[in-house]
Amino acid sequence: MSVAATEPTAGAGRRRAARGSARQRIVAAATELFARRGYGATSVQEIVAAAEVTKGALYHWFGSKSELLTSIYRELLAEQTQRLREIADGDAPVEERLHAAALDVVEHTAEHLAELTVWAKSAHLLDDEHAEATRRERRRYHDLFCDLVREGQQSGVVRTDVSATVITHTFLSALGNTHTWFRPGGPLSFAEVGHQLVALFVGGLRAPAGPPYRT
Structure with missing residues (x-):
């Protein structure tokens, strides 16, 4: 053509x-x-x-190279946010929805590893309205995930001695920074690493009750 x-x-x-x-x-x-x-x-x-x-x-x-970069990420983020919203609004028990949400982050990231790694390595170079809009959209995703964690705390199935914000940031940051140390060709694929992170995340949600922290 x-x-x-x-x-x-x-x-x-x-x-x-x-x-x-x-x-x-x-x-x-x-x-x-x-x-x-x-x-x-x-x-x-x-x-x-x-x-x-x-x-x-x-x-x-695309109006600029900056808009091209942010568009690549924002389209994936919009897709991921919609998937999370559908999981969060589902009828399953909250512990199952939390597990499904964590797995979805891993699976979506593994499907689009190249694009998301590019964004993770380049986002700090941007300082314009496109980058700011992207940060707002990312914040909406974070808040949606955090709300699901809070629901789990209110239902008594998620530990309350750690704030929902800390829980959310820890998991999403751990996955988001995996590109800094993951190397293709190693003993584990990225998806396998991600599933192990989910196991740590879900396993760490339950703990002996302690004094609750503000979330």
């Missing part, structure tokens, strides 16, 4: 076709280059060359 055929054109049908080809190639190329060379060292020209599109195509979908 020629480059011209993949660039955005008028009409809803054609726009959807472009989104499924040019846009996806841009995202894939940016993810690979950001992972290999770093966000700061990767130019827009290198991204469009690798994606085999023009700069006009990239700027049709």
